[in-house]
Amino acid sequence: MIGFSRLAFCAFAFLVAIIGAAAAGELPAPTGKVVLKVGGAISNTNAPGEALFDIEGLEALGIVGMRTSTPWTKGVHLFEGVRLSALLKAVGAQGEALRGIALNDYSAQLPIADSVASAALVAYRLDGKRMSIRDKGPLWIVFPYDTDSRLVTDEFLNRSIWQLKEIVVE
């Protein structure tokens, strides 16, 4: 757990360092298909009150790989995406929690501190390929379930939102 936290912290620090400039100013507007909309208490936007991301926009925040199994899939898979912490930093999130909303309007609340400390990843690639809706894409909030038994309790499983389309910072 300590190792895990430290890893998360190092990653967090690294990301803060490389995207520091972006965090301070305006976000680039998306050019491709918008896959994620971030709203609520954020300071960096590229649309009225919202930060919109296409896949390239998310990739620009840094690509992180994570190999883990999940309760909903067979075997171990390689997830690639952006750290939730990097994403929140990029949009200048100023809240305590965030609400994740799926394509089918399922929503769940995630406490920011706990989720960031657990190295939550907003994944967009599974085993090197973009995730289709059928593959629980295009975005999926995943945790490193194999590293900590706490992450496979109902609490975290409910936070593992697949087919994610929107995040509201509260």
Add this chain to the structure above:
Amino acid sequence: MPYRSSRMGVTRLSALAIVVLAVAVAAAVLAVSIYLQLERDLSKPRENLQWAVYQLQAEHLRVMLSAHMGIEGEIDVEELDQAYQIFASRVVILVEGGVFAPLRALPGYSALLDDFTAAISEIDASLSSTEPTASAYADRLLETLPSFSDRLQSVAMGIVADSSAEQTARQVEMLETMAWLVGTLVLIVGASLMLGGVTVKQLAALEASRRHLAAALDRAEESSRAKGRFLAGMSHEMRTPLNAVIGLLREIGYRTRADSIRELVSTADASAQMLSGLIDDVIDTTRIETGKFQLTEERFDPRTLIEEVARVLASAASDRRDRIVLETGELGSLGVVSDRTRLKQVLINLVGKAIKFTHGGTITISARIEQTGGARGRLMVAVADTGIGIDRDKVDSIFKRFFQAEIGGGLGLGLTISQDIVERLGGRISVESELGDGSTFTFEIPVDLVEAVPVPTPAMFGFEERPLAGVRVLVAEDNSTNRLVIEFMLRRAGADFAFAHDGGDAVARAIDGEFDIVLMDINMPVLDGLGARDEIERRMGDAMPPMIALTADALSEDVERFLAAGMRACVTKPIDERELIQRMRQVLGETPSFLSRLGAASDAPSAEAPPVDEGILNDAQRGALLDLVADLDAQAPGDDFDESRVQRVSGSAR
């Protein structure tokens, strides 16, 4: 009986305690297992199966609704595809997800999922070939999907029923476990209560028996004290008549002309002396027990002390053909400070014992002084005999009270008293012995060392025929036998004397007559000795004659009290004639009024004394007097006293 029942109680108590412990352990195991079970349940990744089926059902309805909307043109193909893809992903999750394994195990559900998967494959295949319009897409979906509605509903209902049954079963199981737990707890509480009850009862019984024991101990101690008091009282009472017997026996010895009678009297006197010694031992023991045993320090010459002891026991030794050898060469010329009287008692005890258990052998008394620094030193004395010795396994208990009584000689108090005296003087006493090879008693005591003590010259009156000639003595003594004994002593010493029968009488006579000295008994009717002294002093002032206290209480604190009250000296009963006369002469020698009267008379008392009264002392009696002096020296009959038996005493008064 209480003891027996309490023993049974202990057994019952232990059994009960073991039961309680076992039940408590069982309860703890049960509680821990429940906790672990709950924790496992909590941490296990599990999706709510009902929720999963509901989601599938919802996505199924949603995709069908979307299809209808697609036919109506309300949504485009992209939105319709999304709804379908979401539904399809739901099916994939249920087919692949580890957490849904229990769901797949349910009858009917597995087949349903298979059919869904097959249907989705068919739809995918038929749609992938073309770019369908929304309505064509919708038609294709509605062709297959609605047929699942009823099955999905029935499976969902089945799962609800199953989960509720499962939940009920779990609750029942938990209830049963809890019932066990509660039962166990009730058992623990009950057993603990019983345990507590039994313990309280036991404590009460214990307390009762403790009180019982304490009371018994009190009674035993009181009984022991009463016996001690009785013994001491009786011994005191015995001393007075014994004193008279000894005095009168000696008088008979003086008066008789028949050697045979004198011999009988000597033996009787020795026996009486022995009896007196035994009584003293009993009184000493009582004093040791009651803590009244006190020590009085004085300066003395240890060599003289040892020679004195040898002389006292010389005749007893000769009776058993024993030789007493003194080795006091290492003593040097130093005097010591200690309790001379008590040390003499110890020496007489040890040498007396040695003589008693030696026949035709040698008793060696050796002594030396070891300087330990400054004016401190150790006086070490060893009394070795060549007698029967002591069994090795009895050596340790030889100083125990009544030990000697066990081996058949005396009361067995002497060594106990000796040990007590030596220890009170800060020293140690020990014995080395082999059966048949004699014994050596050794003691050492710490002493203060002083310059050589001048040896008093016992010759002061030794052979003087009338050491108190011309001295006027008033004797206040209420006991007629004692008066008789003192009368004989004073008459032999050539004193003039008068008697007073009580304290009041003593005051009257002291004032009326002219006396050089008063012998004052302490315990007298009307007015006791100290009261009489005070009264005489009040009436006569400086003209009061010096007084010597006569008392049966030989406790040193009493002696000090008498001296503090103005008595010039104290003589304890039974009265030793030699001691009495020595004390009287000593006191008179320090009395200016007597000395001046003596001076005025122009001659020594003996010279001035009236001629010997033939009726009182004839030649034969004078011979007897000489014998008596020897007897007094030896404290035992000593007709055949042989100078050669006592070594190194040639310088003494004899």
